[in-house]
Amino acid sequence: MADLKYHRILLKLSGEAFGGDRGTGIDSQTLGNIAEQVRLVTEMGASVAIVVGGGNFWRGTDAARAGIMDRVTADYAGMIATAINALALQDALEKLGIVTRTQTAIGMQQIAEPYIRRRAIRHLEKGRAVIFAGGTGNPYMTTDTAAALRAIEIEAEVLLMTKNNVDGIYSEDPRKNPRAKKFRHLTYLEALNLRLAVMDSTALSLCMENKLPIIVFNLKTPGNLEKTVLGEKVGTLVSSE
DSSP: OOOOSOSEEEEEEOHHHHSTTTTSSOOHHHHHHHHHHHHHHHHTTOEEEEEEOOTTTOOHHHHHHTTSSOHHHHHHHHHHHHHHHHHHHHHHHHHTTOOEEEEESSOOTTTSEEOOHHHHHHHHHTTOEEEEESTTSSTTOOHHHHHHHHHHHTTOSEEEEEOTTOSSEESSOTTTOTTOOEESEEEHHHHHHTTOTTSOHHHHHHHHHTTOOEEEEOTTSTTHHHHHHHTOOOSEEEEOO
16 A cells, blocks of 8 residues: 555545547546546555546536526536536446446436445445535535535645646636636635635535645546645645644
């Protein structure tokens, strides 16, 4: 077992992370790369839980804003989209020999377990990867909030965020402004006050209240997940210090 800094992690995968360069649908090569990185850190001895988004298929807020359907219905559709990503990731992990369980916040008993905190922790203790789908199970709540909530519930030591294929938190969108400043470290209050697009304020406040550190990094870079659990400086750290 490697000398890990973080022994239990919660990895938040945005829906776009599954879509590769297109950002939509599921790119098989990207999915395989994600699964391989999870396999590596699992074999190093880390307990890995994962919350998946669904933006590569559906965004409830966009649908509601466009008047396609009301917000509550649109958000439930988004929860179903996360289940598609969860099942794809579960299959990819199990093909690599990683025993995996998927739990959903809304009932889907034919394809996944219901979310039960004690059962999730027991799976992690047995060396299984656990994937959480369905967000929090409530409309108006993002999967970022679900990630913060699940991380606190399972007593994860860090929340690892992959956001829009960028390698950290910037003062502006670096894809639009190449001169945007990259932050190596921010406090929770600095991240809140600067209104940076790292995660929604509800999720960030949850992490702040429970002193859960957040690392925002690019999972597409080979070895980044491994470096992170070993404590090497990757991406941007958000913490109380």
